[in-house]
Amino acid sequence: MMNTRTQGYIYVVITMCIWGGFTITSRLNVLWHISAWDIAALRFTLAFCILMPILIYKKDTAFLFKKQPFILAMIGGVIYCLTCYSAFLYVPAAHAAIFLNGCIPLCTALAGFLLFKQPFDQHTWLSLVIMLVAISGMSFLMYQETGVAFGFGDLLFFISAIWWGIFTVLLRQWKLSAWHSMAGVAIWSAVVYVPFYLVFLPKQLDQVTMPHLIMQTLFHGIFVVIIATLAYVEAIKRLGAFKTGSIVTLAPFIAAIIAVPLLNEPLSGAILCGLIGMGIGALQPWRWFMHQDSLQQGLDQQKQRQ
Template sequence: MSPRSQGYLYVAITMCIWGGFTITSRLNAQWGISAWDITALRFALAFCILMPILLYKKDTAFLWKKQPFILAMIGGVAYCLTSYSAFHYVPAAHAAIFLNGCLPLCTAVAAFVLFKQPLDKHIWISLVIMLSAITAMSFLMYQETGVAFGFGDMLFFLSAIWWGVFTVLLRQWQLSAWHSMAGVAIWSAIVYVPIYLLFLPKNLTVPEPMHLLLQVVFHGIFVVIVATLTYVEAIKRLGAFKAGSIVTLAPFMAAILAVPLLGEPLSLAIICGLIGMAVGALQPWRWISHQDSLQRQLDQQKKQS
């Protein structure tokens, strides 16, 4: 299998998991699994899997650096609590709009604020498109329901900010995929699980045991571990732009699937928001002039020969 084919395979796996995250997180609300519970169980399971591996490999020195701890607090605990909580207030389509749709923008702004990285013209175009889409969506939502934005929408946008900062720090600190994934999972468990056990409300007796098991396995293994590794491998083979653009489609596809699967509403306002945020996030105009690194390498080899 060629590197490009491998890259698309990794992208497909990542898309399935990221799309599943949207659907299953919304199911948490329907099944009575609270954000406090799923966050604790997710990181507890990942800790039980990863910590023995790190001890066996004698690869724990990186955990004592400040970077994994900071990443865990931002991209682990904070992100999970706000994003999981948001699904209890609004439909899955809102996650595609206010979380995944806003991620590229929040990442670019975080890079500018933290490290003075300038915003290029593509970001400004995306900003105009996204703001226009949100304005139109809020106007239509206000006409339909009398409310332009909900509490869940604000939580999703806050989650996008957390993940944007997390992404920029991860890129700046250049941790490996394994160390970043393991560090986030382990430090999140070390910090959050004791607080959860001692102080936070628990709702573990309400959900069906099978529902709880499915959610813990999916979020603790596939979301935390598998998706992180496959996404990094996809970037290595396809480049960050192409891999990121394709994978970004997953939550939008999940939002559409949530309509028949979960009985979610799909109003004109939601459709407007989905289309606008998808265009702004994917930046399709860049595909016209974009040529991936693998193709450039092949062209250079042909010229040299």
């Protein structure tokens, strides 16, 4: 039997592989001519077809009629996916690691402060300073190299980080289970978005080869929506919030490096500056020298009381 820590690391590896794969496959959509409208519809449709029968079989559909799953689906499902997938059409995968994954911790902290008056801790302030320096250095170098500091895709990634930050704070505040959160987002996203997509939005699925279409649908509909969510939550239970979050945040940065030879994407000095700076700010490596994160301490205190 594996101990709890080993199980936690296995769940972390699963999550990392899927999160890193999300960055690579989302960029592949550009090469394979799969639009943001199409991949979002395929993702939500497949997840709906898998999850809805399970909920009906378990007679566990009552939670869907509460406002919380619907709001989470609109923010962390429909709007987030459309802005994120669209961003990959304009900029390389490395930009996703910088402006999406790198900015998510800060956007989450900012959303917590604005929505629920949750104060910044000292680690957040230090991360903010590091990231601002990294972004400033990156923008200066990019302007020197290309004459443009930021692109439209970078803006879309940053907006996506804002949506995900709000989603994370609401999810934490409302204390929904991992299963209900994941199922609610997937099902309501499909119910709202897919009919709108079928009636109003442009489609270019006829330009996509069937193997590419099947691969992207299975990966984004099953692995990203279902497996990664559940694995991430199980890892947090076993390793704590900070350690899990720090490790899995590495995945998009690693994927950005892999995309250089795999997708023949450029890795300039400006991008390298952004990756290193945003990676340090997001990972907060200085906290690894602390004994435990606050969540883990709370769990240990609960065990002692029992």
